[in-house]
Amino acid sequence: MKLKGTASLALLLTGALFLGACTSDTDPGDDGTQASETATASPTAGGSESPSEGETGGEGATDDPCEQPLGITESQEGEVRYTAGPGNWNGYNATTNATYSTYNNAIAGMMFTGFTYFGVDGTICDNTTFGTYEVTSEDPMVVEYTISDDAVWSDGTPVTINDYLLDWAAQNPEFLVPGLASGENPEATPVFDHVSLSLAEKVPDGPQGEVGSKTFTLEYANPDPDFKINVTTALPAHVAAEQSGLTPEELAQAILDKDAETVKQVAEFWNTGWIYEPGELPSDMGTVPSSGPYVLKEGGWQAGTALTLTQNESYWGEPPATKEIVFRFLEDAGQAQALQNGDVQVIEPQATVDTVAQLQALAPAITVEQGSELTWEHLDYNFLESSPFSDAKGGKALREAFAYCVPRQTIVDNLIKPIDPEAVVMNAREVFPFQDNYEEVVSAAYDGRYDEVDLDKARELVEQSGVATPVTIRIGYRSGNQRRTETVAQIKASCDQVGFQIEDINAEDFFANALVNGDFDIALYAWAGSGQITSGQNIYASNGQQNNQGYANEKVDAAWKALSSTLDEAEQLEQTKIIETELWNDLFGLPLYAHPGVTAYDSNLQNVRPTATQSGVVWNAYQWVAAS
Numbered sequence: 080m081k082l083k084g085t086a087s088l089a090l091l092l093t094g095a096l097f098l099g100a101c102t103s104d105t106d107p108g109d110d111g112t113q114a115s116e117t118a119t120a121s122p123t124a125g126g127s128e129s130p131s132e133g134e135t136g137g138e139g140a141t142d143d144p145c146e147q148p149l150g151i152t153e154s155q156e157g158e159v160r161y162t163a164g165p166g167n168w169n170g171y172n173a174t175t176n177a178t179y180s181t182y183n184n185a186i187a188g189m190m191f192t193g194f195t196y197f198g199v200d201g202t203i204c205d206n207t208t209f210g211t212y213e214v215t216s217e218d219p220m221v222v223e224y225t226i227s228d229d230a231v232w233s234d235g236t237p238v239t240i241n242d243y244l245l246d247w248a249a250q251n252p253e254f255l256v257p258g259l260a261s262g263e264n265p266e267a268t269p270v271f272d273h274v275s276l277s278l279a280e281k282v283p284d285g286p287q288g289e290v291g292s293k294t295f296t297l298e299y300a301n302p303d304p305d306f307k308i309n310v311t312t313a314l315p316a317h318v319a320a321e322q323s324g325l326t327p328e329e330l331a332q333a334i335l336d337k338d339a340e341t342v343k344q345v346a347e348f349w350n351t352g353w354i355y356e357p358g359e360l361p362s363d364m365g366t367v368p369s370s371g372p373y374v375l376k377e378g379g380w381q382a383g384t385a386l387t388l389t390q391n392e393s394y395w396g397e398p399p400a401t402k403e404i405v406f407r408f409l410e411d412a413g414q415a416q417a418l419q420n421g422d423v424q425v426i427e428p429q430a431t432v433d434t435v436a437q438l439q440a441l442a443p444a445i446t447v448e449q450g451s452e453l454t455w456e457h458l459d460y461n462f463l464e465s466s467p468f469s470d471a472k473g474g475k476a477l478r479e480a481f482a483y484c485v486p487r488q489t490i491v492d493n494l495i496k497p498i499d500p501e502a503v504v505m506n507a508r509e510v511f512p513f514q515d516n517y518e519e520v521v522s523a524a525y526d527g528r529y530d531e532v533d534l535d536k537a538r539e540l541v542e543q544s545g546v547a548t549p550v551t552i553r554i555g556y557r558s559g560n561q562r563r564t565e566t567v568a569q570i571k572a573s574c575d576q577v578g579f580q581i582e583d584i585n586a587e588d589f590f591a592n593a594l595v596n597g598d599f600d601i602a603l604y605a606w607a608g609s610g611q612i613t614s615g616q617n618i619y620a621s622n623g624q625q626n627n628q629g630y631a632n633e634k635v636d637a638a639w640k641a642l643s644s645t646l647d648e649a650e651q652l653e654q655t656k657i658i659e660t661e662l663w664n665d666l667f668g669l670p671l672y673a674h675p676g677v678t679a680y681d682s683n684l685q686n687v688r689p690t691a692t693q694s695g696v697v698w699n700a701y702q703w704v705a706a707s
Contacts, residue, residue: 159586164411169536176274177354182513193209193210194206195312199690199691232315237293245332262636270342280299306613322366359533453692460668468481476542481537483534484573489532499675507524538578550580551580552601555598569581605674
């Protein structure tokens with residue numbers, strides 16, 4: 080999922096957890112999965128760009144954006160309970176197109192660890208407990224990685240280059256799918272259902288080293304501004320190999336040798352073998368080992384209700400503060416009551432006026448913290464031929480008509496400003512209003528024409544499009560989100576006046592089905608981010624794995640290629656201006672606003688640290704513990 084840096088908003092793909100883009104619905108993964116947007120944190124820190132208003136959370140709080148050791152030697156008995164919102168967990172592998180969401184990644188963040196993670200303000204923190212990395216050459220850029228000798232999966236298998244070889248291969252490199260990562264063959268079909276092609280494109284030869292080694296190198300085709308987060312966590316290659324009839328050594332060697340036929344044998348398991356029916360954990364729990372502080376608890380999944388993780392006894396780092404963590408699946412509307420009742424101890428619901436007031440009324444038993452988030456709401460057009468907005472039907476004229484009737488300012492005034500008086504309509508995708516270069520980028524890319532509703536202009540453009548009226552426009556989003564329901568209602572009240580007929584097609588499985596299958600006309604969700612620079616490429620590039628809309632623009636592709644291969648900040652800024660200009664010219668979609676965030680938790684719970692990033696407050700849940 081985008082998530083950002085110069086404030087790019089999408090998560091750079093990497094490892095099993097720093098993904099190409101993430102959505103967020105709480106944004107959860109609902110809100111999107113920005114190419115941007117959603118990465119999971121590794122046990123050592125987590126964060127994003129705009130700091131939350133408070134970072135207290137009881138004893139153990141610190142102003143350092145990264146995780147601080149607590150000196151724990153033994154986990155406290157009991158459990159801590161958290162909800163990331165409605166929905167359900169469905170995948171140990173959270174990097175497929177169907178499972179890449181902030182929700183699944185929140186859980187994955189407790190089960191996988193890697194070289195880096197995001198601090199609460201977007202700082203990229205190093206996890207030296209897991210391993211280290213070093214740039215050994217700048218031309219070409221070569222990075223050497225060393226995994227700790229102590230790093231093992233919960234089944235005792237060492238974490239090695241083998242795991243990172245599979246992570247790279249799962250991104251469909253050229254030897255596996257010629258023309259896919261390079262974009263030279265638009266008809267190429269991925270073998271692995273990975274959300275990103277980023278690492279396969281950036282590092283064409285993949286990890287280099289001996290099979291089973293704790294050390295490996297990556298040689299980049301071009302300098303990469305996001306190299307620190309390209310390699311983080313990985314899935315267990317030994318499990319994928321064994322479940323596919325191979326030995327771990329055979330799989331690793333096949334990837335090094337670029338033996339496509341052998342590597343393809345693992346794809347079916349990688350794509351589907353780690354995805355489950357609600358409430359049904361695998362019969363062989365050995366297929367879901369952990370490299371993090373927690374493991375899945377056998378029998379700990381109640382469909383639609385909760386998923387429980389328990390302490391990983393083989394974890395070599397500081398043990399979790401509390402032995403178990405329970406992820407509850409709760410609608411936003413019921414979270415405050417659940418917190419008051421003690422059913423959960425930490426929540427971060429989508430902020431609304433009513434929700435914030437309800438939570439503040441629970442003080443002092445409940446602590447409430449508010450702050451800016453690196454998550455932004457947007458409306459995306461569907462360019463596929465099935466949609467009335469496609470160039471084969473209403474085209475740009477109809478897209479413009481919709482842009483002129485969407486009451487963006489009214490939406491912000493009614494739904495966001497009562498929570499965040501400083502909120503503004505957002506007019507960019509790769510920079511946020513609170514960032515220093517926002518005004519420079521917007522002034523270069525957008526002339527403000529859609530800032531105010533113009534119903535007469537909208538009617539004129541609907542007629543110009545040649546599409547028979549009323550034009551049915553289906554707006555999809557994940558159900559259970561009152562703010563989005565109200566957003567659609569306000570759009571309908573305005574746009575139905577000009578020849579559109581707005582339909583609310585919210586669905587619980589919107590991200591897993593309608594979004595990835597292009598079954599919508601407008602998608603309403605959010606990209607959640609952190610500090611990446613190039614994560615948006617996975618969303619807006621013609622061959623981007625998170626480009627669910629069928630959008631293509633050669634100038635955008637070229638600008639992303641230039642931006643992602645330079646360390647020159649001035650050049651990055653210029654390419655960002657080109658990208659934003661083209662996205663406005665084509666009307667890829669309509670940005671709405673940056674999200675206000677709210678976190679509330681039991682005041683007796685220590686070490687809760689809200690974050691501005693897509694990782695969510697759960698980023699350091701392994702440090703949460705009730706005061707004795």
